[in-house]
Amino acid sequence: MKAYRNLEGVAPGHHHTVGERHRQLIESTRTQAAIRTAVVHPCDPASLGGALAAWQEGLIDPVLVGPRERIETTARALDSSLDGIELIDTPHSHASADTAVALAASGSVTALMKGALHTDELMGAALSRDAGLRTERQMSHVYALDVPSYPLPLLITDAALHIAPDLVAKRDIVQNAIDLAHALGLERPRVALLSAVETVRANIPSTLDAAALCKMSERGQIHGGLLDGPLAIDNAVSREAARQKGIVSEVAGQADILVAPDLEAANMIAKLLIYLAGAQAAGLVVGAKVPIMLTSRADDIDTRLASAALALRLVHFQSRNERRP
Template sequence: MYTHHQKLIERAKAETAPFCAVCYPCEATAIEAAIEANKLDLLRPILVGPEEEIRTIAQKNNFSLENIEIINAPSEAKAAAASVQLVREGKAQLLMKGSLHTDILLKAVVNKEFGLRTGKRITHAFLMDGPEWQNPLMITDAAINIFPDLITKMHIVQNAIDLHHALGYGVPRVAILSAVEMINPDIPSTLDAAALCKMADRGQIKNGILDGPLALDNAISLEAAKMKKLDTPVTGKAQILVVPNLEAGNILFKSQSFTGPATHHADSAGLVLGAKAPIILTSRASSLDSRLVSCAMAKLSSLHSK
């Protein structure tokens, strides 16, 4: 685990642990993450799923479920509904995906009558950390919104800014990414970038410093920005990268995670934002470290929103 992620866990440990509904933890990795997060005081898990199956998996892997509540829910859909209900009733302040399909969990989250909707759009942010990085880097949205329109992008940006503050990183420098740094009507993402920056100027997006459109190199490399004669508070030192669509975000996130020698791969943690509670949404392939950092992010986000 790299420095910034480790510091985030240490910061989160200092606060009282909230309860977390862990939805359908029917794989060893999901149960292990809940147990280890509990040991670190990141959260207090409530396991929601088929009780007998959960206990069998725990026993096979020598996981102790002592003092951990289990709510029996025989199917993925029923576990999702029960987990969401725990949050609605205030019995849990966080929600964590176990081993069920993401679509099933999010369907329960966005249910108009029984879900966790707010006035915000549901978005996602990855927090990346790498070897000897001066700052962590947030990428949004690379997991939820496939082709976001301008209003959805406004929520993507604002949710990421709010998370940046919640994690204790202060006012973020936000780069709205495209292929070029000039406005080009033939590239719609450049128009969206310009509109988002003007929305920030007019107070529709708050507490962040925006610039865009920016190509990736101009957003994160001071040398590249100087070559293009770009000198703004954001160019070359962006802390949040807002991608034009999910495809671009997914490629960017995975290039950070897998390109180059293994010793230089970035670590990632992720969170779903915009619901009534932070949602820890990790993939089945996520490492234990990634899951724990995601738990720390969720805890700090929840505390900040109170």
């Protein structure tokens, strides 16, 4: 399968067009079947319009879950037809979340897409121990950013779920991101474990976690990626910064995955890249039985399509692995 294109070897000052990498991602899905997706409470133009666009692009086969009258009114406002699309009528957003999660747990759908409801409502339903979506691994969120000034794919985690993850949670956060990178065609993604400094210091807990995660990788407790840390963010993404600090590393200056020490740091990094560096964002919650697209009301159509393409790649990647003897 065509990989998420790697632009290694380009000049340090290279800039590519905004959205170029995400367009490549969407194009890479053309030979794959759309994934049956429960769209949860798509009762505003942004969420319903995004779901319909993903359907028209062949990325998802939508099952709309929400109040029928509100969804149909929204479709009329968009001048869009719902002909041929399954719609499950629910009375309110909590019921929409519970119904969609039950569809995913039963295998009736293979992905979830957030609509016009709060993230807490959807994730509360998904995280319930009785819902059936949990796996042996904790769920985490991964941003996939298309940064025009960065020549590599860039995944950032966890900016949405784990506020202050401990070492056990960080192990799952790292593994989830590596698995998503594999689904995107990155055979051995480079993982930078971030802190404020690049040396291990007893008084900075994130440096101790980074060192432990690297050793866990060496012992096979994390697999499929190349880890290094602690790394400050400058020497994680800039070869020149790494060179000036004398850091010899296969990860430094060319990270594919940035693992932040906590939710606040991850969220700030992602939002700064989006609003100051012109990055285009997509993202998924991974680690559940199905991927969950946590779109925001501020997300445009391109972001929603890229998130759907991420989910499609992950679903097909996991399906192939499950079939292997």
